[in-house]
Amino acid sequence: MIEPFPTEILVVGAGMAAQRFVAQLLTRASASVRITVIGDENRGPYDRTRLRELFQGGAAEDLALPCAALDDERVEVIADDRVLRIDRGAKTVRTRSRRVLRYDALVLATGAYAARVAVEGAGLPGCFSYRTIDDAEGLRDFVRDRGREVQRDLRGVVVGGGPLGLEAAGALQDMGIDATVVQYADRLMEAQLDGTAGTIVKRHLQARGIAVRTGTRVTRIDPDESGAVTAIEFQDGSFQRVDVVIFTVGMRARDELARNADIAVHPYGGIVVDEGCRTSDPAVLAIGEAASFAGRRAGRLASAYAMADVAAGRLVGETPSFAPPDESAAVTLAGVDVASFGDALARTPDAVDVLYADPVAGVYRKLVLAEDAHTLLGGILVGDASAYGSLRQLVGAQLGADPASYVLPARG
Numbered sequence: 344m345i346e347p348f349p350t351e352i353l354v355v356g357a358g359m360a361a362q363r364f365v366a367q368l369l370t371r372a373s374a375s376v377r378i379t380v381i382g383d384e385n386r387g388p389y390d391r392t393r394l395r396e397l398f399q400g401g402a403a404e405d406l407a408l409p410c411a412a413l414d415d416e417r418v419e420v421i422a423d424d425r426v427l428r429i430d431r432g433a434k435t436v437r438t439r440s441r442r443v444l445r446y447d448a449l450v451l452a453t454g455a456y457a458a459r460v461a462v463e464g465a466g467l468p469g470c471f472s473y474r475t476i477d478d479a480e481g482l483r484d485f486v487r488d489r490g491r492e493v494q495r496d497l498r499g500v501v502v503g504g505g506p507l508g509l510e511a512a513g514a515l516q517d518m519g520i521d522a523t524v525v526q527y528a529d530r531l532m533e534a535q536l537d538g539t540a541g542t543i544v545k546r547h548l549q550a551r552g553i554a555v556r557t558g559t560r561v562t563r564i565d566p567d568e569s570g571a572v573t574a575i576e577f578q579d580g581s582f583q584r585v586d587v588v589i590f591t592v593g594m595r596a597r598d599e600l601a602r603n604a605d606i607a608v609h610p611y612g613g614i615v616v617d618e619g620c621r622t623s624d625p626a627v628l629a630i631g632e633a634a635s636f637a638g639r640r641a642g643r644l645a646s647a648y649a650m651a652d653v654a655a656g657r658l659v660g661e662t663p664s665f666a667p668p669d670e671s672a673a674v675t676l677a678g679v680d681v682a683s684f685g686d687a688l689a690r691t692p693d694a695v696d697v698l699y700a701d702p703v704a705g706v707y708r709k710l711v712l713a714e715d716a717h718t719l720l721g722g723i724l725v726g727d728a729s730a731y732g733s734l735r736q737l738v739g740a741q742l743g744a745d746p747a748s749y750v751l752p753a754r755g
């Protein structure tokens with residue numbers, strides 16, 4: 344059991360959820376609490392969502408999360424060390440550098456791995472993930488060195504056409520590299536967009552010089568005589584010359600510590616938590632992308648932060664509950680505003696939609712409505728997402744005006 348008001352709190356993972364948890368806990372905790380945060384990256388918590396800036400002239404230090412709580416005398420941050428094992432009986436963890444740390448309450452905030460497709464050549468020099476500062480710096484250095492070596496413009500392929508893939512394609516362009524996005528699904532951002540919206544986003548990307556191949560799969564990556572990537576083979580047998588490959592094909596929860604300690608893990612990955620972010624061991628909580636609540640994993644920051652807030656509250660005797668926030672997104676990808684919110688793909692039975700599409704201007708606005716044709720369930724906006732903030736607030740409410748007036752262009 345977690346003691347009421349535990350004094351030794353150990354947080355594994357020094358990422359975005361961890362820093363939020365510490366900040367929240369310190370606003371409520373007693374003077375006697377001691378918090379140890381241990382992370383395996385060689386730096387303190389930083390803002391992953393700004394990774395792209397490293398390709399636009401930004402420095403790694405600029406991404407550091409300003410978190411005064413981490414400087415509090417009750418907090419110790421250990422960087423560049425990895426927790427390898429949890430001993431639940433002794434309430435200790437053991438680390439790569441042979442530290443043994445005791446806890447009253449353990450918080451697992453270990454995030455996720457970037458997945459790669461299991462094809463021959465996926466580990467060759469020139470193949471990258473897009474998740475950490477190390478990934479970004481490795482990619483930048485490779486591009487610099489490879490460019491000098493081959494003395495010609497480089498070609499890049501991004502495998503995975505979700506929001507992260509489109510961001511990675513933008514990062515390649517930032518470095519002056521021709522980018523192709525390869526997507527197995529029949530459209531880009533298939534979890535957020537319907538077919539027409541996906542096609543309009545594709546047209547936007549193509550207009551900016553990013554090539555898109557949907558409905559195909561990478562089957563092999565070949566090295567040249569130096570061992571670095573030189574070509575990629577697709578499902579239909581065709582080849583494309585390539586120097587850099589970035590995989591953005593999804594996340595896999597880092598749940599191995601829990602799994603090895605016999606803490607319940609969901610069959611599809613993620614440490615199973617209840618509405619209080621408690622795992623199957625009452626002394627262990629899990630938050631952020633490592634956790635699985637009601638069979639779903641947090642994929643966006645809002646969920647990771649909501650879990651951090653709940654876990655902090657629980658440790659000081661409050662009883663907040665985690666209710667998954669709407670994982671809606673409004674992003675600017677390769678210069679295109681794209682927003683998707685609520686039941687954007689109209690999965691609710693008998694949902695109807697009202698939409699406006701102008702593929703030439705690259706604009707698409709769709710509202711998904713309940714059977715009554717007035718209650719807003721969700722929507723998609725491409726090209727101009729300025730209405731996102733106000734529409735998102737209206738999800739679940741009756742639209743006052745004629746729903747069509749929200750999507751049609753202003754008269755005149």
Ligand SMILES: Cc1cc2nc3c(=O)[nH]c(=O)nc-3n(C[C@H](O)[C@H](O)[C@H](O)COP(=O)(O)OP(=O)(O)OC[C@H]3O[C@@H](n4cnc5c(N)ncnc54)[C@H](O)[C@@H]3O)c2cc1C
Nearest residue numbers: 356358359360382383391392425426453454631632643644
């Ligand atoms: C490029 C990119 C862009 C994104 N953009 C957005 C966006 O625009 N909007 C949005 O809402 N979300 C975005 N996200 C998602 C968001 O960044 C994540 O939801 C958030 O980082 C999750 O926080 P976390 O603490 O669970 O995981 P992380 O931030 O990944 O932190 C986990 C940390 O734990 C460490 N760790 C793991 N295992 C151990 C161990 N055994 N011992 C010690 N340390 C360990 C990891 O190395 C890592 O540092 C983006 C993600 C990426 C990669």
